Amino acid sequence: METDEIEKLETIKRLTSSCLSTLRPVDNKNRIHSAEIKVYDYYELASVIRNLMKLCVVALDHDGAEVPVTIENRSIDVGLILGIALQLFPIDEFELLNEISILFPVDHDQMINEKTENQKENFKDTSEK
Structure with missing residues (x-):
């Protein structure tokens, strides 16, 4: 892994431990969480x-x-x-999402091209049936 990717992962780990605070695990077996009021x-x-x-x-x-x-x-x-x-x-969680979006900016043109390609593939698959 590149040094930049490792630093991003470490940043995400740090942010995750401080920002994911709305839900707390109750039971790991059932993946049940609690929220406090x-x-x-x-x-x-x-x-x-x-x-x-x-x-x-x-x-x-x-x-x-x-x-x-x-x-x-x-x-x-x-x-x-x-x-x-x-x-x-979950305001802290939105802060985490914001930080992740800064670390991994989306190339909107690439995203639109990928969606268009996926739609073409889906259309092709359904028309062949």
């Missing part, structure tokens, strides 16, 4: 769950499009739901 207490956790459920009720009820009157607090705290989504958003 942070809440202040059980009450906030309950609020998150209730708001997610109310949001789902509204999403399922196309005609009524509102939380049923039998639910005590009918308003949906969309900000709370979006806050959870932001906690789960």
Whole structure:
């Protein structure tokens, strides 16, 4: 391997260990991972769950499009739901992708030519059948 390629691989290894932080392995056998959300207490956790459920009720009820009157607090705290989504958003992983794209710039003309060739091959294969 060239020295430049070795340096790129070492950079990717370093970035991977610092940037891949959203998912954590739970069990290597099943390839299961966990993602963490942070809440202040059980009450906030309950609020998150209730708001997610109310949001789902509204999403399922196309005609009524509102939380049923039998639910005590009918308003949906969309900000709370979006806050959870932001906690789960893998920003570090996007930083890694950005660094990889800098290390390995794409030649767009070559990529377009390869796609065109692949499409021609696929068309040729399907027309011969």
